[in-house]
Amino acid sequence: MIFYIARRLLAAIPTLWAVLTLVFVLVRVVPGDPAIAILGDRATPAAVAALQAKLGLDRPIWEQYVSFLGQSAQGNFGTSMVTNRPILADVGAVIPHTIDLTLAAMLIGIVVGIPAGVWAALHRNRWIDVLARMLSLVGLSFPVFVSGIFLLLAFALHWRIFPVIGNANLADPADRLLKLVLPAITLGLVMAAYITRVTRSSMLSVLDEDYMRTARAKGVPWKRVVWRHGLRNAGLPVVTVVGLYIGILIGNSVLTEIVFNRPGLGKIIVGALNQRDYTMLQGLMVIYCFLIVVVNLLTDLAYGFIDPRVKHA
Amino acid sequence: MRALLRNPTTAIGALMCALIVAAALLAPWIAPFDPVDQNILDRMQPPGGDFLLGSDVFGRDVLSRILWGARISLVVAVTSIGLAIVIGGAIGMVSGYIGGRFDLLVMQVMDVLLSFPALILGLIVVALLGAEIHNLIIAITLTAIAPFARIARAPVLSLKERAFVEAGRALGFSHARVLFVHILPNILSEVLVMGSLWMATAVRTEASLSFIGLGVKPPTPTWGGMMRDGFDSILDAPWLSVFPGIAILMLVLGLNMVGDGLRDATDPKLSGS
Numbered sequence: 193m194i195f196y197i198a199r200r201l202l203a204a205i206p207t208l209w210a211v212l213t214l215v216f217v218l219v220r221v222v223p224g225d226p227a228i229a230i231l232g233d234r235a236t237p238a239a240v241a242a243l244q245a246k247l248g249l250d251r252p253i254w255e256q257y258v259s260f261l262g263q264s265a266q267g268n269f270g271t272s273m274v275t276n277r278p279i280l281a282d283v284g285a286v287i288p289h290t291i292d293l294t295l296a297a298m299l300i301g302i303v304v305g306i307p308a309g310v311w312a313a314l315h316r317n318r319w320i321d322v323l324a325r326m327l328s329l330v331g332l333s334f335p336v337f338v339s340g341i342f343l344l345l346a347f348a349l350h351w352r353i354f355p356v357i358g359n360a361n362l363a364d365p366a367d368r369l370l371k372l373v374l375p376a377i378t379l380g381l382v383m384a385a386y387i388t389r390v391t392r393s394s395m396l397s398v399l400d401e402d403y404m405r406t407a408r409a410k411g412v413p414w415k416r417v418v419w420r421h422g423l424r425n426a427g428l429p430v431v432t433v434v435g436l437y438i439g440i441l442i443g444n445s446v447l448t449e450i451v452f453n454r455p456g457l458g459k460i461i462v463g464a465l466n467q468r469d470y471t472m473l474q475g476l477m478v479i480y481c482f483l484i485v486v487v488n489l490l491t492d493l494a495y496g497f498i499d500p501r502v503k504h505a
Numbered sequence: 506m507r508a509l510l511r512n513p514t515t516a517i518g519a520l521m522c523a524l525i526v527a528a529a530l531l532a533p534w535i536a537p538f539d540p541v542d543q544n545i546l547d548r549m550q551p552p553g554g555d556f557l558l559g560s561d562v563f564g565r566d567v568l569s570r571i572l573w574g575a576r577i578s579l580v581v582a583v584t585s586i587g588l589a590i591v592i593g594g595a596i597g598m599v600s601g602y603i604g605g606r607f608d609l610l611v612m613q614v615m616d617v618l619l620s621f622p623a624l625i626l627g628l629i630v631v632a633l634l635g636a637e638i639h640n641l642i643i644a645i646t647l648t649a650i651a652p653f654a655r656i657a658r659a660p661v662l663s664l665k666e667r668a669f670v671e672a673g674r675a676l677g678f679s680h681a682r683v684l685f686v687h688i689l690p691n692i693l694s695e696v697l698v699m700g701s702l703w704m705a706t707a708v709r710t711e712a713s714l715s716f717i718g719l720g721v722k723p724p725t726p727t728w729g730g731m732m733r734d735g736f737d738s739i740l741d742a743p744w745l746s747v748f749p750g751i752a753i754l755m756l757v758l759g760l761n762m763v764g765d766g767l768r769d770a771t772d773p774k775l776s777g778s
Contacts, residue, residue: 210617218633329514329765333758335709337716337729338750341736345743443624447713451736461625462717465632473629484620 197489204485208478212264215477216257219470260474269475274467279475282460290456293379293448294441296372298434300380301387306430308384309391310423313399324388331385336444340378340451347374356453375452379444383437390433394426401425427498435491439484512769518762525756529575538566540573541724552744559744561734567745570726571752577720577727578756581638582707585645590700592646593653598684598692600654601661612658615651623648627710631719638721641714645707656699660692694771702764705757712753728753 244250248259263270269279312324348356354374361367398404399422407417446458457476464472528535537557544564552559558567600611618626630644664670665688673683714720715729716736723730728749735745 206613207617207620210614211621214617215629218629329761330754330758333705333709333754333761335712335716335753335757337713337732338753341732341739341746341750345739345747349740349743439620439622440624443622446624446628447716450717461628465628477629480622480625481620484622488620 197493200489200492201485204489207485208481209261211481212261212474212478213257215474216260219473220253264474264478269478270471272464272469272472274464274469274472279472282472283457283476283479286455286457286460289454290445290449290458292368292372293375293445293454293456294438296376297379297383297441297445298438300376301383301437302434304380304384305387306391306423308388309430310395310418312388312392313395314418316396321392324392328385328388331381332389334382335447336378336382337447337451339381340375340448343374343378344451371452371454375448375454378448378451379441382444383434383441386433386437387430390430391426394429395422398422398426424498428495431491431494431498435487435494438487442480442483512766514762514769515766518759518764518766521755521759522763525575525752525759526579528572529579532569532572532576536566536569536572538569540565540569540726549738549742551742552748558748559742561731561742561745562738567731567748570731571728571749574726574728574731574749574752575756577638577725578708578711578753581641581645581711582704582760585642586649586700586704586707588642588646589649589653589703590696593650594657594692594696596650597654597657597659598661598688601658602665602680602684602688604662604665608658611654615654618647618651619655621648623706624710624713627714628717628719631714636719636722641711641720644714645710648710649703649707652703653696653699656696657692660695661688664688664691698764698767698771700764701760701767705760705764708753708757708760 241250248256267280271278272282275282308324308328312321315321344356347353355371403425404417404421407421408414412421442457445456446461448454449456449458450462457480460472461476463469464476532540542565544560547556547560547564548562550556550560550564552567556566556568558571560566561570596611596615600608626648627641627644630647631640634640634643670683670687673687678686711720712727712729712732715727716733718733720727720730723734731749732746732753735742735747735749739746
């Protein structure tokens with residue numbers, strides 16, 4: 193197991209390297225000098241040159257590349273060009289908000305999506321199934337900023353049940369939870385829609401299996417057959433989708449954070465883009481990529497947990 | 506075609522898409538006002554009255570802007586997904602056909618592209634290249650190439666072992682001819698189903714980028730951009746963000762319904778009937 197995890201992490205190195213290189217090139221091929229972007233158009237040439245030297249932008253490009261790779265490998269993403277603070281410190285300050293949001297959305301997706309999908313599959317082509325399919329199609333068609341704004345209008349402005357501003361005090365659990373509800377529902381709805389669809393189709397394909405009939409014939413109650421025998425076998429595609437969806441979730445969290453004015457990774461990335469904070473952008477890309485590699489690994493480990501036939505040797 | 510439209514999901518979805526395409530094409534004739542014409546005296550008019558869906562902070566007619574905005578959404582979605590199908594499809598087909606190390610390498614590159622959140626990739630590309638319509642198209646194309654490469658590659662792997670392909674080669678046909686005349690028709694339906702589903706994603710991505718402020722520049726009306734402007738005055742004028750939101754939802758939902766129906770038609774196992 194440990195060997196497997198180590199091998200998977202090693203196998204991710206080329207991917208990380210490719211992303212790092214891509215980011216390095218992308219950030220540098222574009223017009224616009226970051227030193228001028230930071231200092232403004234009226235900066236004196238001397239000031240621009242001094243800042244360029246400080247940022248290392250005056251060194252040959254390959255030297256910048258090598259030092260960038262070396263520093264990243266040590267987990268040192270440098271300091272922000274704009275705020276001058278270490279990137280990891282800036283990211284660390286907001287990451288609890290992003291983790292709260294992502295986990296809560298995943299939880300909503302699973303709690304709503306799996307029962308809905310199983311239910312729809314068991315009532316195939318009846319009105320409940322048609323309704324579930326229709327609703328899930330609507331759910332995954334909603335761009336999150338649209339559903340976010342609609343929810344905001346309804347529950348924060350019209351009925352005033354939830355707060356409009358989402359900058360939660362992390363030390364106060366009640367406040368943290370209250371401000372999480374609307375953003376988490378916004379993100380969770382899309383997730384629930386995806387999970388419903390996959391659970392339904394995956395469940396449909398196992399319902400006719402022989403082992404289901406055998407279990408039923410042995411006298412196992414139907415409920416137990418469905419949840420234990422059926423869902424466990426139908427679970428793998430669902431886990432795959434949840435894993436794949438994390439990437440979309442992370443992307444969508446940017447929009448959710450803007451709509452609900454929540455701090456988080458997404459807010460930082462938009463800020464860094466506007467200010468051409470190259471080091472911050474590079475660091476964020478690596479962090480995003482690393483997160484996704486880890487999630488993919490966890491997904492694969494979950495396969496073995498759900499289906500003992502999958503061995504991680 | 507007729508059989509497809511008998512499926513109520515596809516039919517309703519196609520109708521919704523057709524309405525929006527009609528709105529985009531007919532905008533110059535059916536829009537009641539000029540979409541960029543500012544009229545300060547008529548600013549922030551609620552829906553009803555002269556302005557059916559209200560007016561914005563510059564006194565521009567929301568309905569006219571939504572009708573014109575359909576153009577940007579459709580042009581960006583159709584062009585970027587068209588490009589992604591051609592580029593991604595070609596990469597996948599050739600890679601699968603050649604096989605071996607080359608295939609392994611290409612798919613590794615595609616996996617890197619795929620592992621990146623699409624919206625974040627789009628965000629960076631547009632922010633760095635500049636918020637112009639062709640850069641939006643480039644960004645969305647980039648996010649959609651990898652899935653199409655995967656889809657086009659998988660069937661090629663098994664098709665190239667089939668007798669009709671071998672026969673073609675034995676008859677002395679070139680690789681290009683075998684790929685395009687013999688293999689392409691076999692994967693086309695699957696790629697097109699994916700195409701309509703990805704069009705929905707492209708519309709959503711374009712709207713999202715515009716909402717973040719990285720869309721086609723004002724005063725050109727875009728649905729995402731209208732929501733962004735409307736969001737600033739959400740307390741006083743909720744209609745400014747509600748109506749463009751409904752327009753986006755309608756187009757994305759319509760495309761998804763068409764794609765869903767098409768998939769049911771091509772894959773009977775998952776179908777409802």
